[in-house]
Amino acid sequence: EFARIDNHRSLRRGVPEVIYCQGKTTTQVVEITRHMLKSGNNVMGTRADLKTFHEVQLIAPDAKYYEPARIFAVQQEEVLKNEGIIAVVTAGTSDIPVAEEAAVTAELFGNPVERLYDVGVAGIHRLLMNMKVIQSARVIIVVAGMEGALASVVGGLVDKPVVAVPTSIGYGANFHGLSALLAMLNSCAGGVSVVNIDNGFGAAYVAHQINRLGEKGE
Amino acid sequence: EFARIDNHRSLRRGVPEVIYCQGKTTTQVVEITRHMLKSGNNVMGTRADLKTFHEVQLIAPDAKYYEPARIFAVQQEEVLKNEGIIAVVTAGTSDIPVAEEAAVTAELFGNPVERLYDVGVAGIHRLLMNMKVIQSARVIIVVAGMEGALASVVGGLVDKPVVAVPTSIGYGANFHGLSALLAMLNSCAGGVSVVNIDNGFGAAYVAHQINRLGEKGE
Amino acid sequence: EFARIDNHRSLRRGVPEVIYCQGKTTTQVVEITRHMLKSGNNVMGTRADLKTFHEVQLIAPDAKYYEPARIFAVQQEEVLKNEGIIAVVTAGTSDIPVAEEAAVTAELFGNPVERLYDVGVAGIHRLLMNMKVIQSARVIIVVAGMEGALASVVGGLVDKPVVAVPTSIGYGANFHGLSALLAMLNSCAGGVSVVNIDNGFGAAYVAHQINRLGEKGE
Amino acid sequence: EFARIDNHRSLRRGVPEVIYCQGKTTTQVVEITRHMLKSGNNVMGTRADLKTFHEVQLIAPDAKYYEPARIFAVQQEEVLKNEGIIAVVTAGTSDIPVAEEAAVTAELFGNPVERLYDVGVAGIHRLLMNMKVIQSARVIIVVAGMEGALASVVGGLVDKPVVAVPTSIGYGANFHGLSALLAMLNSCAGGVSVVNIDNGFGAAYVAHQINRLGEKGE
């Protein structure tokens, strides 16, 4: 038995069990999925390629695949829905896969999501024209590579928690996401905290936990 | 006029205006303080040494100094109080100054704070014996240097948002906080987001914004 | 003659000669193996792919291949057995290949091995529930990627030497194992020493040398 | 003779000879100044402390000291005046010393300078309210530390060359200016080029060369 699986958590919070597929063989992913499904929980896999999804489908015909997000999901029970909106904002087009990992995860965890893509600071008017989307949200996930400036600008414009996701998008002196990571950690705007480079899943997890605090009855 | 000061924000949210004193001359700090006080807001200064505080006292006799936190504060109006608790947890004794920056900031912003210091993972029983403190909180700030493992352990034990603050405590291969920073960014536990090395203030700011979401009427 | 081979050592200590296969051509590996076998010693190869193993089998039909460990081994003589147990512990599922390199090496060197996999700090109860395995060992090898916190937690729980192996498992700000490496070097727990990233073999070698010290008659 | 001095250049372009004072003894600075003054050129020294200035005054009583810029200057001839404006913009108050090094250098080289300080992206309205200053300039020098986002935002708002100066202002993961440097090099806005961390002088030099191209008769 190669993975100790904890089925209790999802029961308690109504969110799917999560498998991080990168670096696991397809067989391992399928076996972990099979095991997790037994307890009736929802299950999702991140960083999953199409081939992995197809193998999962063999044991879970209802599984869905979210291609740009590289996520597969098997729903077995209803997820508790939050009312607060999580906004997912990107600087560029190339940041979308990471943003989708965040957005789909947030949705699978029960949160309504508003997407606002390609509003990076090189053309600040695109952001300013869409402030309503951002202001309607309870938490904002900002996904940006290169100089990662968008997190600071958004952080300066709103009074809500901003979860910043640096991406590895760029080349040369971006050093695989280091430039955006450092920029976001040094944000001069209040209310910005940071997760790992390209970690859309982690951002959604944080955003979901924050969002729940605003729900009535929590 | 060397600093453009925005007095509106504090009116709206009832929290103090903040001056980051490091790298500013005492004269600059005093002048900015004087200007800010005019609008009736509360004012606080971080990274302030005793000398700066004494100069500030000359224009604001009621100013208080929080020594381990290196914060001075001038209160002119009542702060709106939150009900949710912010827990501030440290791995070691040497992390306390950063933790105090976080704790005092959180208090000045209107949050009740629970401190739990010196419960690092080298003696995990100290943490486990104090889980009640952590579980009573709505948001947890984890302050740790060296290997920064405490953030992951706490993140794995609770379902609340964890704001992790790496500190520069350590030597050699900690590279001035890099080891704790990277560890926290790579946390295998869900719900952990990270602010800059030694940034107690920033962590409190994020925690405060999150905490407010849980307040009735927000 | 492209490699100076020292056959004396194994005679003296009854452990296999070792070939590090990465960066060597299959022909080189086979020729070194052939040469080493002449003196009657046991021989093993690390970082060996299946193709290399198959070529080795042609000259050593009894050769065995340990797939997850990527090790081949040819046994020609009995290995001196130790009584003390070496525990091999991993944080996650993805750390298993490195752990198996350590575990199989330790076994081929004559040590009984206890494996405890996927007990990382995100779910600390999994570790605490299995303390007996760890306490039964004379030396503990901890294998962990990402934030590498497991080494500190284990180091804090036991009074035995802990050999920590950072792995390159993770992405983004783990910088190919740097995060776990730095975390382990900065461990706040006593008794933790560190080998190179992904160096399961090296950890087993150290653990074996330590383990022998506890054997009667040494 | 410890420094080979080239007096021709200033004759040709009417700008002062420049001494970089850091790492030079006061005696060396004074001797180089004395030598340079002989040919009737203007002379300036950067990174000069007050003590150095006072020694220079002994041989050049008309010398002036620009305190926040840490520059001394001796004028012996009229500088050719440019018409195009160079704007110097900073993100924060702490960036001002570097900005002043740039601004005073630009003025001593014959350029009219517009200063716009403390308009960083955490409060983007401050920048937007002052676009006229920026639009009136032919070249813009943007001085910012921490996440250095201001360069991208300005670069996106104007069609003029932007010379970006990262500063070492900040702490922790700014790694002495690295965060702002990388951010500026990775700017997603067109027209941004970068000089060394804290190199206000170098930025002014580049801006001056660019500005001259726009002068009639060049």
Place this chain on the structure above:
Amino acid sequence: EFARIDNHRSLRRGVPEVIYCQGKTTTQVVEITRHMLKSGNNVMGTRADLKTFHEVQLIAPDAKYYEPARIFAVQQEEVLKNEGIIAVVTAGTSDIPVAEEAAVTAELFGNPVERLYDVGVAGIHRLLMNMKVIQSARVIIVVAGMEGALASVVGGLVDKPVVAVPTSIGYGANFHGLSALLAMLNSCAGGVSVVNIDNGFGAAYVAHQINRLGEKGE
């Protein structure tokens, strides 16, 4: 709609809209191209492979491909021509692809370009013999990998703005362009500013903005 496209800018300045193709799917590139072409603007794509070009040709039969530059371009309107020359200079033969990205971009933006390739400092006479080419230019783009010394040498020989492009050419301790990048940022010659590693496009953009300042009527 995955990319917010701003068609106004090109109208105003007569330069092509630009698509950065790396990290975008061919479909995305074609769709963005199609959208941009609608407004009658010129369009170009950088980091475009031949396959992408062929797909673009299907919707824009007049598209041209500049192979060493990896740029495709669709011209729909006449570009405003500048008179000032932009010189593009390389240290070695291997720097040519980056230089061509700069040169072709500069030409598509309306600038006459002089190329001077393989004149690196290991044989300084090659540079000195070709000073006329450099002196005829209004702006000089210097493209160099390895030790990047050429930027400083050129910067010391001319009084025109030098835009330096470090390349990732080299191996070992060049660390993917870091050596040339740091060398150029630390140039002891005045008038050198720097863009990202391998960013030929960005250099041309800066050079074009500078060059326009010298045109009559600007």
Place this chain on the structure above:
Amino acid sequence: EFARIDNHRSLRRGVPEVIYCQGKTTTQVVEITRHMLKSGNNVMGTRADLKTFHEVQLIAPDAKYYEPARIFAVQQEEVLKNEGIIAVVTAGTSDIPVAEEAAVTAELFGNPVERLYDVGVAGIHRLLMNMKVIQSARVIIVVAGMEGALASVVGGLVDKPVVAVPTSIGYGANFHGLSALLAMLNSCAGGVSVVNIDNGFGAAYVAHQINRLGEKGE
């Protein structure tokens, strides 16, 4: 109460409680010492300057100070003595403070220590002439800065566990101990594990735990 102190451990293993004094105020060190002494344990402080020692002496008149090691110690009970020898070997004279931290710690923990200083690889005969000292030991601590080669050479000469301590001795490209650290982590010799830069204490702790395994009755 600023430090949670665990008095049980020392009872069980007969070794002193340890205070890491760096980054603590003298008052904190004295208070922690006072508290620890109450339970009758031995107490020691590392990275303690003379001033701290003198303050400690006021509450513990029998305290001893080991100057080159920067350690103070208060003995209240007999330490269990080991028979196996720990050898402490240095490459140079400047490594001695770190070596003494290791040697004195090992002695205070009950181990006989053999010192062999200044036998670095630049003069390999010095090491070879003293092999007896090394061979008499059960564990060897190798302390070296600069290129850290001594650990590999010693590791290749003996079959005992080698605990390597990189030091920050050197300048320039040693980057505060990084060169020795990386060298030791990449040791081509078997049986070498590594602790943090300058961490003499940690090395002694590991060596002590290993040494105990060889004691009869363990």
Place this chain on the structure above:
Amino acid sequence: EFARIDNHRSLRRGVPEVIYCQGKTTTQVVEITRHMLKSGNNVMGTRADLKTFHEVQLIAPDAKYYEPARIFAVQQEEVLKNEGIIAVVTAGTSDIPVAEEAAVTAELFGNPVERLYDVGVAGIHRLLMNMKVIQSARVIIVVAGMEGALASVVGGLVDKPVVAVPTSIGYGANFHGLSALLAMLNSCAGGVSVVNIDNGFGAAYVAHQINRLGEKGE
């Protein structure tokens, strides 16, 4: 014409013109070779794969290929022979390709070469048993990856110039050759200078220039 070729040098010193093939297309290599051959010089190409060699053979049927060195060479004239020996020493088997680049280059430049491979410090006796080879040389090239300790050990044993070549052999914390590079730069032994990681060619070039100084009549 994409490469400015300087045919004079070889005439003057009787050594081949050199083409660095990596990053050049096969066509470029062949064209440069063809051009160089016209002047009657010898020509060699480094980092050349077999395919490139075969294309070169079409225009130069006498071309030879040195496979482990990845060098092709075309001899058209006699090379001036040196009397002094250049020794090429490696730590391991995997360092041989870089060592062969050095050895073959040195031979093609007219130097007698002695090879001593796989004598790394993990088994120092292998080196000590072969000191005669090293002592017979006028210059020694030491090629080593991992911890690069061999350069210091050799440097300490001889009074001849040692040219150290770090290799990228290793994994994890060797960071692609950084560990060996830093170790060699920090060598505590006198007389060691360093070239780029994996730069066998450069080491041979330096060694050749040094060796010539010892020839009679120079």
Place this chain on the structure above:
Amino acid sequence: EFARIDNHRSLRRGVPEVIYCQGKTTTQVVEITRHMLKSGNNVMGTRADLKTFHEVQLIAPDAKYYEPARIFAVQQEEVLKNEGIIAVVTAGTSDIPVAEEAAVTAELFGNPVERLYDVGVAGIHRLLMNMKVIQSARVIIVVAGMEGALASVVGGLVDKPVVAVPTSIGYGANFHGLSALLAMLNSCAGGVSVVNIDNGFGAAYVAHQINRLGEKGE
């Protein structure tokens, strides 16, 4: 006895014993000096401040101090003189202390030295005007900080071995000498090898060993 001293070497080669004073106490330096002097050898100390020199003078009244080089020397016997010249060349004025360490060391080792200071590439004519000095030498030491380009330029102009010394002169992105170090390691000119940052002594040692090869009778 804290330092094992090898008196034989100097007898054999007629050069002084050398003490690296940095990181040693004055007492240690004086004691090592006293011991070394006993055997009649010459002795020198590098990185020695004036205070250390004065203490040394008490036991060696003939000791000399070379202030800019920070070297003290005690001559007890005649040094064997070489005929070949070592040229020491610097880019700037601030590099002189390192250059003097090299020059004085070379002289104390018996070599005639030609100094050529402040001829950096920002004004290449200064170097070209002084080629005679460089061409008269048998070995050239190039000392440069910032972008370190001078080593490549000199290496390209001469056919003699060039020993390059990066200095820590500069600021910001020179990262304490890293920029010059990387530039020199990546030199595109043949015949350049590199020593540690600021290591004037090491460069002189290498240059001396090379220079001796050219002496008659060696």
